[in-house]
Amino acid sequence: MRIGLVLLSLLLAAGCGEARSSAVPSPSSKSHHAFRVGGQFDAQVFGSRLAARQHGWPGPRMPVAPPPRNIDCRQLKCVALTFDDGPGDNTGHVLDTLAAHRARATFFMLGQMVTDGTRDFVRRMVSEGHELGNHSWDHPSLVGLSEGALRRELQRTQDVVQQVAGVRMHVMRPPYGSTNHEVEAMAKEEGLAQIMWDVDTLDWRDRNPGLVAKRSAEAKPGDIVLMHDIHPTTVEALPRLLDELDRKKFTYVTVSELIGSLTPGKAYHNG
Template sequence: MRVGWVLLSLLLAAGCGEARSHAVPSPSSKSHHAFRVGGQFDAEVFGSRLAARQRGWPGPRMPVAPPPRKIDCRQLKCVALTFDDGPGDQTGHVLDVLAAHHARATFFMLGEMVTDNTRDIVRRMVSEGHELGNHSWGHPSLVGLSEAALRRELERTQDVVQQATGVRMRVMRPPYGSTNHEVEAMAKQQGLAQIMWDLDTLDWRDRNAGLVAKRSGEAKPGDIVLMHDIHPTTVEALPRLLDELDRKKFTYVTVPELLGGVTPGKQYHNK
């Protein structure tokens, strides 16, 4: 905590050179909560903003997530739509379609895909209430990796997303669904629950929007649906599958909302 307040003092001092019309908040104000992640002061996020200010510009605004929703999936027909392997060129279109249907989803992202070109998309996910998930750095099978390599795959992705958004992810999906005791232990170390799926749309294999929409429309209450936000055919299918699920009166929730919370390391399918 001492490190955090030292950094806070430095930032406030740096702000003294700005125009007088920009009031600098005191440490006792509510502004210091902007540097908390999961209720804890995050010196890394704070430090990156301080460095940006010292370079002469304020840096990116960290997104603000909507307040948590009170959703009882024991009473509602809930479905958790999930998207793997992004963010990519199609992800913005996916977010547009989800927004049109007031739908929230979970995005399991590759760390190597979080770049200067996609950071704004990831921030948008947070601001629109979607859940961010860790899908490793480069999509290897995690089973069989050395402990050090396994840690790098998860930790680097945790770090790059946190630097972009201020969010420390709490769910992960092992590539190919491949996991074992070592993956479970490392996921637990990183504070990540393992999320599998119940309905695979096979959009990665069958680049056919009609098939993807048909398979997704067969979702049952409580299902976790697997899709990929990197395929144009999935984006094409999304309005149709959402129309079908709307007709069936589904509520679109994030994975933690569906499950009522998650435990690091634990493996989850349908509730």
């Protein structure tokens, strides 16, 4: 208890202006229970939450993911819908449409896109059972980067997503699908399996909702479908393609649900 109080005093001294404006409770306040673990004051929990507030991120509450599902893709027609390059202004509409179809997906996010304006989308993804994936910090081709630059691209994105949503990601998609032995080794070091794709909707090139829906609907059981949640035309195509996949009796799963046990560094796709 004495150690916790000392750490508390140091933390408040370091960020006293923010602490006052955020009304961070003291150990003697009635809300002190928010920083208790097993009935004891936990200085580490208090410190991490204070640091989060000082950086502008949400305070104590982190999203809670639903329990894991027991899905056998050997028996069901499974398809993994994936969305790259977000979160962006359109991500909320994508989440709304997926929720209407009780569909789960995987979002491969750029670290620089996780901002004050989009962090709630990331938190919502977790609470609605979607999977979060690392797509680098700012979308360079990872092949040819120095070891340090490659590590920063992955680590910074890991860190910002964990800070915002409390999730440590286990899958990544290299920008442009460009990978080599160095990327594989760094992904392994960061605990990230590489996820490629089987169906490329080319929604980044052809901003045509009809084409995007048609290409997506050609998915076969076990396929991973590539889309981008940053394009309004993809948002427009999504209800149409889900209606068609519903008609074909597909089950929408995350990539981890589709593949099962994942090996960090290894590249996966259905083909």
